Amino acid sequence: MTVATAGEFGLISRVTARLGAESPYVLLGPGDDAALVAAPDGRVVASTDVLVEGRHFRRDWSSARDVGHRAAAANLADIAAMGARPTALLVALCAPANLQISWAEELADGLAAEAGKTGAVVVGGDTSASPTLTISVTALGDLGGESPVLRSGAQPGDVVAVAGRIGHAAAGYTILSRGFRSPKLLVEAFRRPEVPYHLGPVAARLGATAMIDVSDGLLADLGHIAAASGVGIDVRRDAFTVPEPMRDAATALGVDPYGWILTGGDDHALAATFPSDTRLSSDWLVVGSVVASSLFTAGDGVTVDGRRYAGGAPGWDHFR
Template sequence: MTSRSTQAETIGDLGEFPLISLITRNLTLPPAVSVGPGDDCAAYLINGSALTTTDMLIEGVHFRRSWSSPADIGHKSVAVNLADVEAMGGTPVAMVISLGLPADLPVTWVKEFMTGVREEAELGGVALVGGDMTGARDISISVTVIGETAGRGPILRSGARPGDIVAVCGRLGWAAAGLAALLRGFRSPRAAVDSQRAPKVPYGAGRQAADAGATAMIDVSDGLLADLGHIAEASGVAIDLDSARFTIAEPVQAVAAALNADPLGFVLGGGEDHAMAATFEPGKVPEGWDVIGQVRQINDEVGPIVLVDGQEWEGEKGWTHFHP
């Protein structure tokens, strides 16, 4: 017998509760989750303090259907949230997703979106335990992830101290280069464009940094300079980056050459790669992390700021919503 989900072409044809059943079918729940989708709340156990983070992704702001496949958008929706838990040195446990969807959206779009969600959730080690759904003009996605600290304190932005080493783990500039290419109608280099569509979070790097004694940490979502600026402000320090220490990836260089742009600008001001940036005491930077600078004392002339080679960067420092 043909199921209703295979007969329906749009989610309006299918209906709300059959769509929920389609989304939650055959979910795998870890032992820590005792109640998953189907009740008014999920129930799960955590070890240590609870970490909670949420991000919204709005069609036309964070993604375009003409650029990204439904699976890409599913990957991105989960990854941007898991990166926040990584940046606190935590371990993800549970995730809920709320969706605002147009009634004429094809059922196949939702199926492919959920494929991306499930694949990224498996990569990051988090369980989907519930969510919500409503009709909307444009696709709106809100993901909340709950993590745990596993018996230790979270790594904050406020712990950097003068003399600490600044290091990063993960890609820098790839997503920004991909966005620049897409905005000009290009679909290559494929590696950069794919990084914009679905970021490659360095899963495990945050917990590795916490184990190594990271003094402060953040994920690079809005741009390296902008995000390190949050650490500088919260910690009351200056951060000085050494441009000679950055290795600029070939796809980033290729986009910069095609657009007659400075590739370092993508690295310093580009967001959405969700690399980890952290500060460490000298000699404690873990393997796989790249040293890019140092934390310095502020004084009457230099307040909390991020410098590049001792000077303020004159280019874009990162993304901010509501910027004129």
Template sequence: MTETLGSTGEFGLIAAVTKGLSTGEDVLVGPGDDAAVMAVPDGRMVITTDLLVEGRHFRQDWSSAYDVGRKAAAQNLADVVAMGARPTALVVGFGGPAELPTAWALELNQGIADECELVEASIIGGDTVQSDKIVVSVTAFGSLDGRPPVLRSGARPGDEVAYVGRLGWAEAGWAVLARGFRSPRAVVEAHRRPQPPYAEGPRAALAGASSLCDVSDGLLSDLGHIAAASQVIIDVHTKALTVPEPLQAVAAATGVDALKFVLTGGEDHALVGTFEPADVPEGWTVIGSVAEGNEERPAGTVTVDGAPYAADTGHAHFRS
């Protein structure tokens, strides 16, 4: 007989998902009490949260529970490093139907734990509840290690725009899955499990990044956040962008402009930021420039090769 959440119960599930969890030196009190306790040596902590809802952010016929766990952790850990911080811990809220196999929840937890292991972050607590569909909420914490945070509002005229990581892969994977296919496998796996360049956030901060953002909604959309917060204009130079072969194959099969995947595809969690030209870290690709606003292009604007981008610039929640 398959054990379900209903038969396992809330406290049985909590005991199962916390069994054997290790905690890092930043954790003073881990799972098991009313709240966890974290050490914050310099008095500042980065905190972020994200929500995944079944049918909206993932589908069980597209992704395994383990995939969902990796993705849930990754999108939060990427937000932490996008502040220039070092991830330290996360807490997990989980809701699911009583008939959901307990094994699904345990597999989800393993995916979260394995993604955390990549950055040596600890799972320190959370909550469980019965719900009509699966919901996963993750809150992540990070330490600035004495550095100031890198904000979206710091871009300056004369800076260069650079990125590191993958662009458009997850979006291409979604396009494939939405049509009932499973190849190219590389893009499908990118949709299921993003691969954020975790080490590059703190590295960019140390290099002197003036602003930083993770690409969760799309390159143009997220650069728009930087442009608006910094009150500058950002121009993206498409000649500096490359479209990998798997994205070209998907574009050809679906009739989509391959470059659109790169410009507007989200959920790869690449990092994009602005730097003085001499400060761009090795391994980052310069793809644009920052300038002051003017009458033709007001502050807060993002252009592509000097002109407005005609299509949607990326994902927008609650867009009808």
């Protein structure tokens, strides 16, 4: 059965039937003109992201459930990076009329499963016919009385730390683009990110001065913190250990694995700056430091071992 066969409201009925989780934040879920979500803090953290077939995913590389996990993770990670707890997702699906309805149902399963990792629930959305399969997700979150962790608070003397996998998804993308399907660890990392959502609020309580999720590449995303904070950031290449599967894949493909680690996105790791005396758990890897911006020339907001990165673009840019 295709979505055209089921019709718009048949599609909506089938999808919402698979989103049955409950949450104390959700006062009214799908089925009315709008959902009703509690905001105990009195403030709502909101983020939105779009996945377009052929640009962000391919159906011959990833299952519908995989795409659902990725679409949810991209937004939930943004909420965590503000130091907030995700509460709800809104999802819009634009699909060709010949899309199998089972694909949409499995997409919903992936969205619900990923949201469930954080306690969030899919509370509504929209559907439309489109020649290009597109998924748009909006995430909402609650700060729990804490101040949001912005990009603009990094101070000279802070340490830079990363939590979560990094470089794995970029390696998986390269492997898939070369026509291979292994190592499985790396390919699965591209298909389904493993995001340390809980560490966002933890970082806020520890006094993180700035934070961001690594969606476009570590150097590129740290560049956003550097620009917003008016500081420089220096990353130490030797802070990273290249996992054996990544090292073997890089050797086989003839690439530098540090390119994946430093400039690859889609893992949605959390990168944060902390005062130097902060006691960080083993969940965090210290990878660099924040320095005064006067130490850098224009365009050198983020360096590697004190020098401008010479390995190409620092990360992903949709329009480059």
